[in-house]
Amino acid sequence: MATKDSSSSELESPKRLQYPLDSNSYKILDEIGSGVSAVVYKAICIPMNSSLVAIKSIDLDGSRPDFDDVRREVKTLSLLSHPNILNAHCCFTVEHRLWVVMPFMAGGSFQSIISHSFPDGFSEPCIAFILRETLNALSYLHSQGHLHRDIKAGNILVDSNGSVKLADFGVSASIYESIMSSSSSSSSSSVPGCCSCSSLMLKDVAGTPYWMAPEVIHSHVGYSLKADIWSFGITALELAHGRPPLSHLPPSKSMILKITKRFRFSDLDKFGGGSHAKKFSKSFKDMVASCLDQDPSKRPTAEKLLKHPFFRNCKGSEFLVKNVLQGLPSVEKRYKEISKASINNNNATTPTKVDGDDEDDDDDDAVKHGKFMKQRRISGWNFNEDGFELEPVFPNDEVQDDESKETIMMRKAIKEGGEGENENENERLKGIEGVAMNVNNRDAMLATLNVLKGSLEQELGQVKALMNIIRGDRNHDHDHDHDEDNKQQQLESQLDTLKLQFS
Numbered sequence: 001m002a003t004k005d006s007s008s009s010e011l012e013s014p015k016r017l018q019y020p021l022d023s024n025s026y027k028i029l030d031e032i033g034s035g036v037s038a039v040v041y042k043a044i045c046i047p048m049n050s051s052l053v054a055i056k057s058i059d060l061d062g063s064r065p066d067f068d069d070v071r072r073e074v075k076t077l078s079l080l081s082h083p084n085i086l087n088a089h090c091c092f093t094v095e096h097r098l099w100v101v102m103p104f105m106a107g108g109s110f111q112s113i114i115s116h117s118f119p120d121g122f123s124e125p126c127i128a129f130i131l132r133e134t135l136n137a138l139s140y141l142h143s144q145g146h147l148h149r150d151i152k153a154g155n156i157l158v159d160s161n162g163s164v165k166l167a168d169f170g171v172s173a174s175i176y177e178s179i180m181s182s183s184s185s186s187s188s189s190s191v192p193g194c195c196s197c198s199s200l201m202l203k204d205v206a207g208t209p210y211w212m213a214p215e216v217i218h219s220h221v222g223y224s225l226k227a228d229i230w231s232f233g234i235t236a237l238e239l240a241h242g243r244p245p246l247s248h249l250p251p252s253k254s255m256i257l258k259i260t261k262r263f264r265f266s267d268l269d270k271f272g273g274g275s276h277a278k279k280f281s282k283s284f285k286d287m288v289a290s291c292l293d294q295d296p297s298k299r300p301t302a303e304k305l306l307k308h309p310f311f312r313n314c315k316g317s318e319f320l321v322k323n324v325l326q327g328l329p330s331v332e333k334r335y336k337e338i339s340k341a342s343i344n345n346n347n348a349t350t351p352t353k354v355d356g357d358d359e360d361d362d363d364d365d366a367v368k369h370g371k372f373m374k375q376r377r378i379s380g381w382n383f384n385e386d387g388f389e390l391e392p393v394f395p396n397d398e399v400q401d402d403e404s405k406e407t408i409m410m411r412k413a414i415k416e417g418g419e420g421e422n423e424n425e426n427e428r429l430k431g432i433e434g435v436a437m438n439v440n441n442r443d444a445m446l447a448t449l450n451v452l453k454g455s456l457e458q459e460l461g462q463v464k465a466l467m468n469i470i471r472g473d474r475n476h477d478h479d480h481d482h483d484e485d486n487k488q489q490q491l492e493s494q495l496d497t498l499k500l501q502f503s
């Protein structure tokens with residue numbers, strides 16, 4: 001007999017049907033997707049005329065320590081109502097998992113469609129329609145004081161009739177809640193309009209790295225609704241190229257470090273390649289460029305973006321059905337094929353390290369292969385309209401160039417240690433001058449000086465060893481004995497002198 005599972009939440013709304021809150025009322029048909037800590041199933045709800053549903057089963061033991069948070073988010077979502085937002089029917093816990101029951105969207109996510117059938121992305125009219133529908137959802141969400149915080153093609157779902165819905169509010173946050181928790185003063189208790197919302201700041205890092213706005217990665221500066229606009233811009237690139245920028249790097253913490261602190265030109269090569277034969281319209285490039293402004297305050301609001309010329313002659317859902325959905329295998333079939341292909345790929349190729357610890361190894365590798373100059377700090381990303389992609393920004397390029405030259409000189413000087421005293425000395429002096437000139441960059445200067453110090457210590461050891469060899473001592477530690485011998489000899493000669501004086 002069906003029993004009501006523990007913690008449950010009926011997402012009440014006058015018009016909504018009450019979905020059962022026990023797992024026995026549902027029959028799982030197929031796995032249709034999986035994310036970081038969740039698996040998504042196609043299922044039927046037996047008491048509801050066996051209607052199709054999707055069940056997202058989230059592991060609460062893993063990355064979701066606070067069940068109340070998740071439940072509150074789902075509850076908050078139930079208060080939202082918009083044709084482009086996918087509401088959940090209900091949610092409840094099943095042992096250590098949270099089941100979120102939602103309408104089944106037959107086309108699945110645009111990410112799943114891209115990875116199966118459109119590896120180089122969609123055509124511009126299709127992208128315009130998908131993005132406009134997403135913007136409708138975002139504009140509504142922001143007007144209600146909510147950030148989505150995880151805008152990406154994987155969270156934009158499509159039904160068989162071409163209707164597009166924004167889903168997955170797992171990490172969404174309410175600006176209103178942030179007001180409540182950050183301020184106890186009565187003056188801020190009145191609900192602000194959208195404009196005042198945008199000045200309120202959240203600080204926790206949430207979302208998926210590739211799509212994260214710079215201010216979310218540097219979370220100490222705070223971020224707000226405009227972080228969603230950045231992710232929306234990245235999603236536009238994802239739909240156009242078939243992948244977000246930098247997706248060849250692991251989405252780990254180390255990757256975030258690489259994005260924000262250090263960047264390799266070899267990565268730039270990899271990230272630059274791909275579907276660049278594709279041409280995009282001026283209005284599309286302009287729209288994306290406005291979303292990917294480093295300065296959040298310069299990014300347009302979702303409402304303003306909707307008025308951008310790019311969306312002016314937008315096609316309808318039939319266009320999407322005809323050009324994307326027709327002939328597409330079912331979401332479950334696609335998922336099976338992709339899973340199978342990725343297992344085969346993993347077996348066929350040597351596994352590459354993708355965890356968070358790979359950074360040091362990469363650095364070691366770079367040292368071994370003398371690739372120091374291929375790493376440079378970056379301060380952020382700029383959108384290159386012509387190339388239609390993000391490009392790293394190097395802080396104060398001239399200083400960086402000087403630093404590079406110095407570092408080359410330093411390394412050369414150290415490497416050539418012993419190969420010619422005068423040359424070596426000249427190189428080192430040049431290096432020191434270079435460092436002294438570059439006083440603006442304390443970190444770089446200290447790092448370079450540390451390398452120099454290490455090299456000098458090493459050379460001091462070599463000089464000592466050489467002196468010992470010249471003296472005829474094989475062992476460096478015989479310095480002390482040698483001094484003793486000298487003293488002995490001096491004493492003996494003094495004794496001889498005295499003997500002579502008294503003889």
Ligand SMILES: Nc1ncnc2c1ncn2[C@@H]1O[C@H](COP(=O)(O)OP(=O)(O)OP(=O)(O)O)[C@@H](O)[C@H]1O
Pocket residue numbers: 032033034035036037038039040054102103104105106107108109111112154155157167168208331
């Ligand atoms: N309601 C739904 N109807 C149909 N398919 C769905 C539904 N929800 C999710 N899916 C499918 O399941 C896949 C995985 O969904 P999930 O939300 O776990 O993935 P994700 O957003 O890509 O991952 P994550 O959020 O963990 O980064 C989606 O890409 C989509 O194809």
